[in-house]
Amino acid sequence: MKKYFVTYLRNFDYLLFFTYIFLCLFGLVMIYSAGMMxxxxxxxxxxxxxxxxxxLNLSIGAVVFCLGAFFPYKHYSSKPVMMAGMLIMIILLLWVKVNGTGLDETGSQSWIRLFGMSFQPSEFAKLFIILYLGGSFYKKSLKYSSIQHVTPNxxxxxxxxxxxxLAGVGTETDLGAFIILFFIAISVVWLSGIKGKSLAKFFVVLGGVGGLLSAVLLIFKYDTIFNGSRAGRLQAWSNPFEYAGGSGYQVINGYLAIGQGGLEGVGLGQSTQKLGYLPEPQNDFIMAIIAEELGIMGVAIVLIGIGLIVLRSFYIAMTTKDPxxxxxxxxIGSWIGFQTFINLGGVSGLIPLTGVTLPFISYGGTSIMMLxxxxGILLNVSMYYKRDKKKLS
Structure with missing residues (x-):
């Protein structure tokens, strides 16, 4: 154990660690400012x-971060760990079906309330699907000595x-999580190393099954999926100013916040849009408040921090010898990067709003804990990556 900790500290990824800490603390400050009213x-x-x-969420997050950072990532491919994760995932999905909440507030029944706390299974699913698919493909690669010999069967x-x-989250009508889970899985499969016809067959089958699943959801859940709130978001995306008094209200006030910030911002804590104009500014629209109070420089700080984490993740993925x-x-890099794109795309009007949080910055317990x-897991992967790189040099 002592040898493991010595090796870990010698290969500690300070860039990832301090970027993560900085983003969490920056988000905490902005949550205080954005959510005070x-x-x-x-x-x-x-x-x-x-x-x-x-x-409090960050305190719990610090504990799970340490657990992830010191638990060897190779163990995620072991059968007991994979089965335990799958069992937890199934229980959570079934639980939210039977006793889930959130439909009235958010339009999706995606929350579990227990002992006065709320938990969102779809956030757990984002990390679980990375570890489960990665572990499954890795075991197959060991069986065939190469992942390239793996077939869709x-x-x-x-x-x-x-x-x-995906079906469980889809029937909750949590469309933001549904889209992210879809692209996370595509990213993991693409990175698995499966080549040629096997990869092509996989995507053909996946596209067919995914299309069928989407069709079934639309048939049986159309009224829930396209409820008044979501239909309004589509209208607001096409022309928010036409619906300024209704569905376009949040988008327009987000634009006003961004426009008022300019280059330098109006000053930390000095936002006017958070004073009852912009609904729930501490959640998915927190970037609008950052832009208003800290200007383009504040936005750049967040984007650079998240960008460093995503690029570091992809660099490890592209240069490591371990599948x-x-x-x-x-x-993990795809998850954080794509979720950031969806959040900022909604705030800027590039895509319709989905209610997805900005990683590390927005208020949210389950989100910050799973991130x-x-x-922590990424830091553990980086430690082994740096250790192996030193051995080869």
């Missing part, structure tokens, strides 16, 4: 309501598990 008006009457809750079981999870490390690092665990 909402805390006073709608919660417990204190301006630091969301700050205190996020501080060999990976049918993990794909069925993924489709089950499991490649799939885990690339999967912290993912960063």
């Amino acid at each position: 909402v805390g006073i008006m709608y919660e417990d009457g204190t301006p630091d309501y969301f700050y205190r809750k996020q501080l 060999d990976i049918i079981n993990p794909i069925l598990i993924w489709l089950f999870i 499991l490390a490649r799939m885990i690092a690339g999967g 912290s665990l993912a960063m």
Whole structure:
């Protein structure tokens, strides 16, 4: 054990660690600033309501970060760990079906409330699908001595598990999580190293099954999927100013916040849009408040920080010799990068709003906890990567 910790510290990835810490602390400050009026008006009457809750979330996140950082990533491909993760995932999905909440508030029944706390299974699913698919493909590569010899028939079981999870999240009508889970799986499969006809056959089958699943969801869940809130978001995306008094209200006030910030911003804590104009500014629209208070420089700080994590993940994935490390690092990078794109795309009007949070910055307990665990795992992968790189040099 002592030897392991010495090796770990010698190969510690300080860039990843301090970037993660900085983004979390920066997000904590902005949550306090963005959420103070909402805390006073709608919660417990204190301006630091969301700050205190996020501080608790980050404390729990620090614990799971350490667990992920010191647990050897190779163990995620072991059968007991994979089965335990799958069992937890199935229980969570079934639980949210029977006793889930959130339909009235968010339009999707995707939350579990337990002992006064809320948990979102779809956030757990994002990390689980990376580890489960990566572990499954890695075991197949060991069986055949090369992942290139794996056929679609060999990976049918993990794909069925993924489709089950996708169907579970889809029937919650959590479209943002549904889209992210779809592209995470595509990224992991692409990074697995499967080549040629096997990869082509896989995507053909996946496209067919995915299309069928989407059609079934649309037939049986059309009214829920395209409820008033989501239909309004589509309208707001096409022309928010035409629906300024309704579905376009949040988008337009987001634009106003961004426009008022300019280059330098109006100053930390000085936003006017958070004073009851921009709904839930501490959540998926927190970047609009950052732009208003800190200007383009504040936005650039966030994008550079997240960009460093994503690029570091992809660098490890593209240069490592270990297929499991490649799939885990690339999967985590794809998750963070794609979720950031969806959030910023919604805030800027590039794509319709989905209610997806900005990684590390937005308020949210389940999100920051699972991202912290993912960063711990990525740090562990990086440690082994740096160690192996030194041995080869």
